[in-house]
Amino acid sequence: QKEVEQDPGPLSVPEGAIVSLNCTYSNSAFQYFMWYRQYSRKGPELLMYTYSSGNKEDGRFTAQVDKSSKYISLFIRDSQPSDSATYLCAMSAVRQGAQKLVFGQGTRLTINP
Amino acid sequence: DTAVSQTPKYLVTQMGNDKSIKCEQNLGHDTMYWYKQDSKKFLKIMFSYNNKELIINETVPNRFSPKSPDKAHLNLHINSLELGDSAVYFCASSYKGRSYNEQFFGPGTRLTVL
Secondary structure (H helix, E strand, C coil), X not given: CCCEEECCCCEEEECCCCEEEEEEECCCCCCEEEEEEECCCCCCEEEEEECCCEEEEECCEEEEXXXXXXXXXXXXXXXXXXXXXXXXXXXXXXXXCEEEEEECCCEEEEEEC | CCCEEEECCXXXXXXXXXXXXXXXXXXXXXXXXXXXXXXXXXXXXXXXXXXXXXXXXCXXXXXXXXXXXXXXXXXXXXXXXXXXXXXXXXXXXXXCCCCCCCCEECCCEEEEEC
């Protein structure tokens, strides 16, 4: 069993829809929870991170963490075609000062105009 | 200016060859990483260096040898390349610390082994 599980999709929705992306994890030692966005042929870029259970909002994006269920989500409101990308959840624990990121497989999202 | 840069962007080579990928960051970070992303987009950490010292070394064949001449550079040398080494390799950097520090990724090097 992988430490982090993420449905790879692909997921295709119309513009303006609310998108929900999810990951589950098995390692209770994870301290930080992140969502990265990766456009085609580019490196991942951080969208949001959080370290506690609950919701964190940033514009159209909301990250949700439920540590008791080992489940994290990313919601995208009013989705735009420019949101089309692969979304990677990632979790980490600090080891000797370095962040060992463990990624989910990524969900490929397409927003149709 | 690109914060984390990698060269080359594309690398096509024959099985059995030896190749290197270079990474440089100008963010002033002291910790650098190598990740491998396979054809299914699964991104996995390989190594991490802090100030030229190896601190994370995942289960990677010893054909892969990272080298950090200084804290702004982390190169990856691969010996005796195999078909399964074909992937996109990403370099990343961050500050070292006991709490969260964002990792910044480079644009990737797409390695194809024929």
